[in-house]
Amino acid sequence: xxxxxxEKKDKPYKLVIDHVRGQVLSGNLKPGERLxxxxxxxxxxxxxxxSVREGLRILENMGVTSSTQGxxxxxxxxxxxxxxxxxxxxxxxxxxxxxxxxxxxWCLEREAMHLAVDYASEQQKxxxxxxxxxxxxxxxxxxxxxxxxxxHMTLIEASRNDYLITTxxxxxxxxxxYIPVFRGKIIEGMKSNDKLEDAHRMLVMxxxxxxxxxxxxxxxxxxxxxxxxxxxx
Amino acid sequence: xxxxxxEKKDKPYKLVIDHVRGQVLSGNLKPGERLxxxxxxxxxxxxxxxSVREGLRILENMGVTSSTQGxxxxxxxxxxxxxxxxxxxxxxxxxxxxxxxxxxxWCLEREAMHLAVDYASEQQKxxxxxxxxxxxxxxxxxxxxxxxxxxHMTLIEASRNDYLITTxxxxxxxxxxYIPVFRGKIIEGMKSNDKLEDAHRMLVMxxxxxxxxxxxxxxxxxxxxxxxxxxxx
DNA sequence: AGAAATTTGTTCGTATGTATA
DNA sequence: TTATACATACGAACAAATTTC
Numbered sequence: 001x002x003x004x005x006x007e008k009k010d011k012p013y014k015l016v017i018d019h020v021r022g023q024v025l026s027g028n029l030k031p032g033e034r035l036x037x038x039x040x041x042x043x044x045x046x047x048x049x050x051s052v053r054e055g056l057r058i059l060e061n062m063g064v065t066s067s068t069q070g071x072x073x074x075x076x077x078x079x080x081x082x083x084x085x086x087x088x089x090x091x092x093x094x095x096x097x098x099x100x101x102x103x104x105x106w107c108l109e110r111e112a113m114h115l116a117v118d119y120a121s122e123q124q125k126x127x128x129x130x131x132x133x134x135x136x137x138x139x140x141x142x143x144x145x146x147x148x149x150x151x152h153m154t155l156i157e158a159s160r161n162d163y164l165i166t167t168x169x170x171x172x173x174x175x176x177x178y179i180p181v182f183r184g185k186i187i188e189g190m191k192s193n194d195k196l197e198d199a200h201r202m203l204v205m206x207x208x209x210x211x212x213x214x215x216x217x218x219x220x221x222x223x224x225x226x227x228x229x230x231x232x233x
Numbered sequence: 234x235x236x237x238x239x240e241k242k243d244k245p246y247k248l249v250i251d252h253v254r255g256q257v258l259s260g261n262l263k264p265g266e267r268l269x270x271x272x273x274x275x276x277x278x279x280x281x282x283x284s285v286r287e288g289l290r291i292l293e294n295m296g297v298t299s300s301t302q303g304x305x306x307x308x309x310x311x312x313x314x315x316x317x318x319x320x321x322x323x324x325x326x327x328x329x330x331x332x333x334x335x336x337x338x339w340c341l342e343r344e345a346m347h348l349a350v351d352y353a354s355e356q357q358k359x360x361x362x363x364x365x366x367x368x369x370x371x372x373x374x375x376x377x378x379x380x381x382x383x384x385h386m387t388l389i390e391a392s393r394n395d396y397l398i399t400t401x402x403x404x405x406x407x408x409x410x411y412i413p414v415f416r417g418k419i420i421e422g423m424k425s426n427d428k429l430e431d432a433h434r435m436l437v438m439x440x441x442x443x444x445x446x447x448x449x450x451x452x453x454x455x456x457x458x459x460x461x462x463x464x465x466x
Numbered sequence: 467a468g469a470a471a472t473t474t475g476t477t478c479g480t481a482t483g484t485a486t487a
Numbered sequence: 488t489t490a491t492a493c494a495t496a497c498g499a500a501c502a503a504a505t506t507t508c
Binding site for chain 2: 061
């Protein structure tokens with residue numbers, strides 16, 4: 001017998017997710033507000049408390065809700081971190097290629113540069129300049145890596161586009177999982193290479209001076225340089 | 234008292250996620266392969282079966298694993314759909330703005346165009362052409378919307394960049410949740426507007442003829458047109 | 467301040483349907 | 488067909504933290 005055309009009875013835990021999503025989207029449930037108790041939800045949805053918990057765990061893991069023992073479940077106020085973790089786990093699990101990742105980063109940073117020259121705050125301009133200084137005088141691999149990442153992240157944040165920022169954060173997490181591979185190739189190369197330093201200088205100068213042309217040129221040099229290492233691989 | 238510096242005892246369900254992630258990343262567990270039974274996992278990790286289930290549910294929801302009653306849990310072979318749902322739920326819940334969304338789509342499609350003129354397969358060229366035809370002769374709002382989406386999705390897929398494709402798929406889902414709002418404004422406007430039709434024609438022509446300049450021009454006209462509706466809002 | 471009630475955290479037990487040999 | 492292993496789902500119990508009175 002075919003078992004495909006049966007009525008698809010959604011699994012109980014999905015009821016919870018849909019219910020909460022609906023409440024949030026309808027504005028009925030706002031950030032910071034408390035959800036009904038697990039037992040009450042179970043009764044409302046006609047499922048067991050265990051199933052309710054499975055659904056709530058998923059929401060918690062995505063960063064939509066957070067729970068405190070003894071208190072209850074709440075709609076999250078700031079759920080960047082768990083969201084980033086979930087996103088990056090998804091990307092990582094899919095096992096996508098590094099070339100695609102680099103290409104995608106390039107794309108996002110280019111867009112960010114377009115926006116950053118218009119929207120970067122004074123504070124962000126100062127910050128990205130500081131990251132550049134730190135990067136140039138860094139002495140250990142780890143320092144270089146961290147200031148490099150911080151510099152690029154500041155560029156992205158200066159775009160003030162939430163999708164851009166969120167997506168890039170997740171990519172950064174994915175890169176971390178590649179580090180054992182990347183480091184030996186790219187970071188080591190960064191050590192004594194003037195080209196990369198110049199690229200970073202131009203990139204930052206573009207943001208600070210709202211000079212799109214210079215910023216994009218720096219970005220291009222930066223990724224052209226990285227691309228070399230791909231070709232050697 | 235500060236409660237930040239306590240030993241962070243990971244919640245039981247996180248042990249499951251980390252365990253599976255580790256097994257997948259180490260190559261010890263490959264797509265299609267079966268996980269240990271829930272009871273066995275519970276014993277291995279020293280937690281209860283219910284906690285194991287919570288962790289597995291999260292992985293299932295992200296599309297990393299799938300389970301069949303009676304058989305067991307397996308590493309997914311193709312987990313695009315659940316992954317997309319999770320991604321879009323995250324985006325939706327974060328409640329990001331529509332302007333940011335449009336800006337981000339523009340960015341992704343521009344990059345896709347750059348790649349598509351080089352990498353689009355013959356089949357994809359035929360497909361995107363067909364979507365254009367269908368779009369031009371569509372009569373209902375729903376038809377127009379669906380062919381429009383399919384056309385843009387084909388462009389993205391022609392880029393052959395997994396990150397681009399995955400991210401855009403999620404965005405498409407987010408858009409669906411905006412439809413009640415969008416439809417009255419944009420789709421209605423599409424009905425009798427030649428500018429948008431021309432934009433789509435140029436866009437497709439660019440992909441089919443590997444003509445980057447034309448493709449980008451079509452893309453720009455397309456999004457410039459959409460931008461109008463933002464300003465009116 | 468303290469006790470009681472409420473709520474989540476975690477586990478165990480059990481009944482049921484499904485897949486597989 | 489039968490037997491076994493397994494996931495599914497529910498219910499109950501106790502621990503731990505919080506809130507409330």
